Amino acid sequence: YLQSMPKSETIKLREKHIGAACQLFFRSSPLKIVRGVAQFMYDETGERYLDCINNVAHVGHCHPHVVEAGRNQMSLISTNNRYLHDEIVMLAERLVKTMPEPLSVCFFVNSGSEANDLALRLARVHTKRKDVITLDHAYHGHLTSMIDVSPYKLNLPGGPEKPDWVHVAPVPDVYRGKYTYPNDSTSEENLGKLYADEVGKLCDEIKKKGGVCAFIAESLQSCGGQIIPPEGYLKKVFKHVREANGVCIADEVQVGFGRVGTHMWAFETQGVVPDIVTMGKPMGNGHPVAAVITTPEIAKSFTDTGVEYFNTYGGNPVSCAIANAVLDVIEEERLMERAARVGNHLLSRCEGLQHKHKLIGDVRGRGLFVGVELVTDRETRNPATAEAKHVVNRMREEKILISRDGPDSNVLKFKPPMVFTTQDADRLVDTLDRVLSELNGGMTVNVKLEMMVTPIRDEVSNSSLQTNMPQLLKAI
Ligand code: PMP
16 A cells, blocks of 8 residues: 555656656666655655654654644644634644743744745834845755755756845854864854855945845755854844844745754854744654744834735644644653754764764764765865765665765765764764775775766766676676
8 A cells, every 4th residue: 555556666657757857866777755654755665764853853853742743633624824823823832832022922824945035024114225145055945035045056057046135144164164173273162253254244345235135044054065153153143233224134944943952043152042933844754834023123114015915825734733733842852952962973973983084074963963074185175075965875885874065066965863862873873884885995096087977978868886886897
């Protein structure tokens, strides 16, 4: 009952009817996932994979409490928020309790993109200005408005052109960014200032032509390669933006809901209070539900336009019941504490690997948000892109799913469901150790060859280079 057709048929139908632009993991040998339980996913043959990527399945795939909440509410009523319903107000009250004052007014939507789009609309209405500052390599969503503020997509050769109202500040990456440790400063505080002043300079420029509408950023940049900004960075940025009368939007779509372990929201790790917070992904544990939380003052500006807001599915009782159940599980299973404990273990084990493998240039993270940056040379910090690709493919063969990110796709990314255990972390690191040792022990030439033939290889195969070397050589 887990599949309606053989995998080969699924692939054929997908190729025929689903837009080829849609992302697919391991494209030339994709996975067919039919079931999930906690931190594991199963393919159609019953093979089990350890999921180290899925930050959406926050409290674990198919958590029974969440499934039950959705099923119950679905059997009672699924309507829209033009009627009163207890689930929506309870959810709003619970979310607001996790926020610092004055963040207290909620709008419910269906995806992270929609949440950020509404945040931008609120900022525009409130400030009556248009210009937005975003960070390089940032991703804030797939809507037209969000692609415009997402250099992650704008920078691609075929991507849309950056509009004039969008201003891009350097990402505060102290390892491979504009200012690095220890080259530009050995003090974190100082690096934070150097990066924040870049935003300050943009604010000054924008002020000359009218003024800043908003600054939008993830408080820990995930798409840019698991970036942890230096201490004090956001405090100084928010000061610059507010002096220019702009509002500060924190995108918590990936990093929210306790993933950082020490706090419910990643912006709290920088000691700031944004004007608008957006959230999504983990909120529904796989069900589409997202939200925007803002101040009464900004919400009033929106009301004062006289244009009523309506969103057919945003805040429907089923989505809200599911989001309430997710919050129950985070609290009852003490998942934030677990994220801190398991995350620290994972981070220190990865740091251990760094001593052993020269390929690992940097290890960074907060809770269950960890990045391992691969470089070909620790001095030059050149990205080991091909090696990272190889590692991701080899880990898949070992039934462990990880991903890679960053502008050079050389950062291994771990953001597992929060039910991840120390044993899972050990398995992940031990396997990574083995795969990196293989690279040290003679695979390097193959990987170099891969750099030359990557476009051809994508056509012919996607599993490990070693196993496909004859095919590859034929392709050359
Ligand atoms: N913001 C961030 C930081 C994201 O990572 C994403 C999705 N990857 C989005 C916004 C958009 O969310 P969605 O895909 O739910 O529209």
